[in-house]
Structures are given as C-alpha cells and as structure tokens.
Amino acid sequence: MFWTHTKRIIRSGYRSFVRSGFTSLSSILMMVITLFVITSLIFVKTTLTTALGNIKDKVDVTVYFIPDANEEVITDIKTGLEKLPEVKEVSYTSADEALESFRARHANDYLALQSLDELGDNPLGATLNVKAKDPSQYEGIASYLGNGDALSKGALTIIDKIDYHQNKVVIDRLTAIIAGAERLGFVISLVLVIISIIITFSTIRLIIYMSREEIGVMRLVGAGTRYIQGPFVVSGILVGISASIINLLLFIPISIWLGNKVTDFIGLNLFTYFKDNFFQLFIIMLGSGIILGGISSAFAIARYLKK
C-alpha cells in the first residue's frame, strides 16, 4: 500500500504541475531567479578568491644579504624560515644568480653593464624570497628575521636589509582590502540568498493559498494529511528541478561570454571553471531547487491542514 500511495502522490503532483501551466511557470521563474542569484554568488566568490589569490601571490618579502655573506649561514636562515608555520615558500637566489639575472634584465642597458664590469667584484648579495600563507603574516616573519634571539648572531650581521618595512603600507592595505572584500562578499551573498528564498517561499505560499478551497474539499472527502500535502510537495520539487535545469542552461552562454571578457582581468576562465565544475554546480542547483521547492510547499500547506 505504501508504494501505491507514493505512486499516486507522485502522479497527482506531476499532473498538477503540468496542468497548472501558468502558475507552475511563474513559480519556476521565481525559483530561477533564486538559483541564478546562488549560482552568481558561487561565480563571484570563485572570481574573488582567484583574483585575491593572484594578488596575494604577488606579495612577498625579500631578505637581502651583504655580498660576502656565508652561504651556510644563509641556508640555516632559510631552514629556520621554512620551519615557521606561517611561511608558504622560501626561495634562495645566490649572489651569482642575482648578478646573472641583473645582467639579463639590463641586457640593453650598456651603461649599467659597463659600470658593473668596472667594479670587477659582484656587488650584489644573495637574497631569500619569502612567501607567507597569508599577507597578514608578513609582520611576524619580518620580526622573526629581526629577532636576535631567534637567529644566530652571525645571521643578524649578514642581513643587509628586509624590504618588508618599505612594503609594509602596501601589504597592510592589501590585507585590509582582502579581509574587507571577503566579509562584504559573505554579507551580500547571505542577504541576497535570504531575499531570494523569501520571494520563492512567498510565491509558493500564494499558489497554495489559491488552492486552499481545494485543500478543504480534499479534507472533506476524507483525504489524509500526507495524501493532501504530498502532491503539493511533489509539484514544488518539480518546480525546483525545472528551475535548476533552466538556470544551468542560462549559465552556459553567460559563462562563455564572461570567459571571453574577463579571463585576463581575473586570471580565471569562467567557462572553463563552469565546464570543470558542471557536475558539482548541477548537484548544488538541483539540491537547492528541490529543498527550496519541497520545503516551501510543505510549510505553506501546513497551515491549511490543521483541521
């Protein structure tokens, strides 16, 4: 009997969804708007994360050593830095590599190269390039490098300069912008999602309100709560499924267009992202649609089933 009952509920919900034509269409459109907002927020979040990631990646701290610094001591400092939990990566450039790189950079600058040749010795020192996991952690790394207790005495004397202090203002501002953008993004997302959910819920409530007399008739012919509620929930779920499919179809041309327009700017091709994550996005949309449609219907109808 359970299966017969379930089959009847699904059939009745499906028929009601198909026959309600314009009403179903208006619910689908409202749900498409909600899912569109959710998908857009996923896109915005991905774009923001990628763009901020790229910017974060460009921030680093370089430790300049005096030209005749002992390489073993520099290696000790590098090992010490790598052990710090906030350090993501440390790369070593020897004095010779620094000179080679300088020459390559100034290959067309005859005057600079001539001055270098006249000096005879390599005037450049080795460097350590330090990348932190988060821009806010550079201060900690800089103070570690300036701390006589953490480093050996020899180490302190071979450090010529650390460019953190020169970059401090930029790094601090960037850290604040990143943190602010993330917070603002989260709040805006939350508000938009809540508004969309409320609109969808209200639309479904209105549709069920229009059916209140029919619900009363169903009760009077002896239909149980599950049997009355079931088809409405099934219709709501079908609205969610249809809306999630339409929404994903809409995002194909949108992501192609965005892919062509903003890839260079944000460093991410949104169409490639959409293609690579199609299955996950489809599951998220389908899940959101089904949950929104089903739960909204179940809640909206509950008040008419009290007696």
Added chain:
Amino acid sequence: MIYFNNVTKKYTDSMSLDNVTISISAGEFVAIVGHSGAGKTTLTKLILAEENPTEGTIFFESTDIHKLSSRDLTNFRRKVGVVFQDFRLLSNKTAYENIAFAMEATGKDDEEIREDIPHVLDLVDLSHRATHFPHQLSGGEKQRLAIARAIITQPELIIADEPTGNLDPVNAHEVINILKKINDLGTTVILTTHNRAIIDSLKKRVITLDNGKVIRDDKDGKYVI
C-alpha cells in the same frame, strides 16, 4: 445515527443555531429547510466537524464527532459523502480523476477504482464526460459529478447542502432523483434546501429551521414557513 444534543452555535455577532436537539436514524431521508441564514449550512458544517459547537454535543452513532483526533476525523469523513451548492470539484482533475481521488483517499486499490468508476459515471449519466475538466461541464453535470464523488466510497451518510441552488428545474429534479435512488439503496441522506417544489414533491421527513431554532419536524412534511 446522528444525534444533536442541545447544540448552540454562536458567531461573534450572531446566533446561528439555538439549542437544537434532533436525531436522525440510519436510512432516513431528511430535508432541512429554512430561509437563508436560518442555520441549515451551519448544521451541516457541524456534522462534518468543519466548525465546533459553542455548546452541546453531536454524536455520529456513539462517537462525539468533536472529540475526534485528526486521524479519526479523517476516517469519520470517509463515512460521509458531501455535495455542495457550489460543487467544490477539484479544478485541475478530470471528472474521472475527481471521483478516483475520493477512492484513492480512502485507500481503495487501482483495480477497484478502474471497475467502480465507470458504473458510478453511468449512474449519474456522465460516462461521455469522463475526461472533461470541471470548467468544461455544465452546472447540472458538475453537480452530478459531485454526487458521483460523494457516493463512490459507499458512505453511510450523504449530506447535500443546497445541491439544487445553482441548477435549473430540470437539472434540480434529476439531482433529487439520484439522491432518492441512493437513499433507496440504504444510505442516509440529509438534504438542505429552500426549494419549496422539491420538498413538497419529496414526501419525506422535513425539519424546519428559523433563526437557528427547530420550529417544525414533520414525518411526511411540506415546506411550511
């Protein structure tokens, strides 16, 4: 079968039923008559537990209807078929599906549904309209469909609340004939109406309500107000 014991129903600004005590036996055909606002519809709503009495009790056999739990109320309603003046059909279901809904709601199996519906459609002369939606039917057809839906589950009681109110005399006569046939087969029928011609031709028990009070209860009654 049904017993109203000193039932009073008050709304905020009016008294709809005033200390009504009546009893209706199984198999009876009872017409409840009265002017608009006399309390006829309130009486049917109280039997269906759509409304609660302000005072008094209403029994269906030995059960106080208004003390039933939600589940028991659903089961009770399955024993009662209802026909309304405004038909109250399910608009997005065909004539066949409207009747099937009542059977499905009472847990009948698919085979029983397939076998019984053609018979009842034939009984109310709607076989040729089975796939039509309510908005495609005439008033008389809608009411015959409502009767088909009410009787398909073989209820013990049929409540027909002004079933002829929206019908022309020919269709009204047809609907009353169907109700009489159902009663002849043993189902109790409660009919509310203010149609004098119908009551006078019925020659059945007539309870007359006026301002919420029972003013007459005649075995072979006529419409006298």
